[in-house]
Amino acid sequence: MPSAQAKRPALLVVDMQVGLFNGPDKPFERERVLENINQLVRRARQAGVPIFAVRHTGPAESPIHAGSPLWQLLPTLELDEQHDTLFDKTRPNCFFGTELAERLHAADISQLVIVGMKTQYCIDSTCRAAADLGFAPVLVADAHTCMDTPVLTAKAIIDHHNATLNGAFVRLENTVDIAF
Template identity: 70%
Template sequence: MPSSPAQRPALLIVDMQVGLFHGPEQPFEGQRVLDNINQLIHRARQAGAPVIAVRHTGPQGSPIAAGSPSWQLLAQLQLTDADHRIDKSRPNCFVGTGLAEHLKARQIDELVIVGMKTQYCIDSTCRAAMDLGFAAVLAEDAHTCMDTPSLPAQAIIDHHNATLNGAFARCLKTAEIGF
């Protein structure tokens, strides 16, 4: 039986923006998550895998409106001018962004997904990736969110790692992810 072709991965960094990361509510273990994302950027770059950074754009007047200081990607992300950047206005990174077409044009069929916020953009992007035929790897220790009135961030992250693993993504620790 012929083996399936090797996956062609890309790193997808979701919403690691000044206003979300350094806002009034701090992300759970934010520095550890940022460090893990930078490790994955370095590993992707060494392997020649594309790095794509997505940022959420709020409506005019919102804290993360286009062009505002809070809308900017974190300066601590080790991105270069060669890395692709996409702006979105919905939780799902694919809606209205051309991301799927960008990936298909480059024959990318696997996404390593990292960033913020677990229960919104990370969740919806993992689910959409599978629906669109992309294999998704969720770096289980490289996505985060904030505590909510109902649940602490750690519980939200643990729940999403368990829920998404298998049906929508393959959950792996940063140290286990290769490109």
């Protein structure tokens, strides 16, 4: 892990897409989570902190295939495609098959503030990978979400991941406590 004195942050917004956010199964507390993410985007921009946004790309037969309306990032997400870095992925881990790690290293980023969807897939695998790659990941406890499953409620999934990832893989913080 990089030393505490040299941590340069970036914000990573994961899979905040029309088809996932507005699909038939609605994410847990989705409007609150979106507002928290937008607060972090505004604060990161004000502090001059780089913002990276990733969008999951499904295969051609998927509702979230490249270019489809459901694949697009939410129009209410306060990103600026002229200044923020947007990239696509095909796996839950935001680092796998992408240039994310290289871009972070090139920008001397050592701390990654992670928000978005879905908790048990892309958030979990990206947090673990970020830690394994030597970044200092911060998971924003109240700025990631998912949907209920047949086995667990979304709240239980989120609470479980916050508890499991905290310490071993990430530092857990709430939106209000993030200082860029």
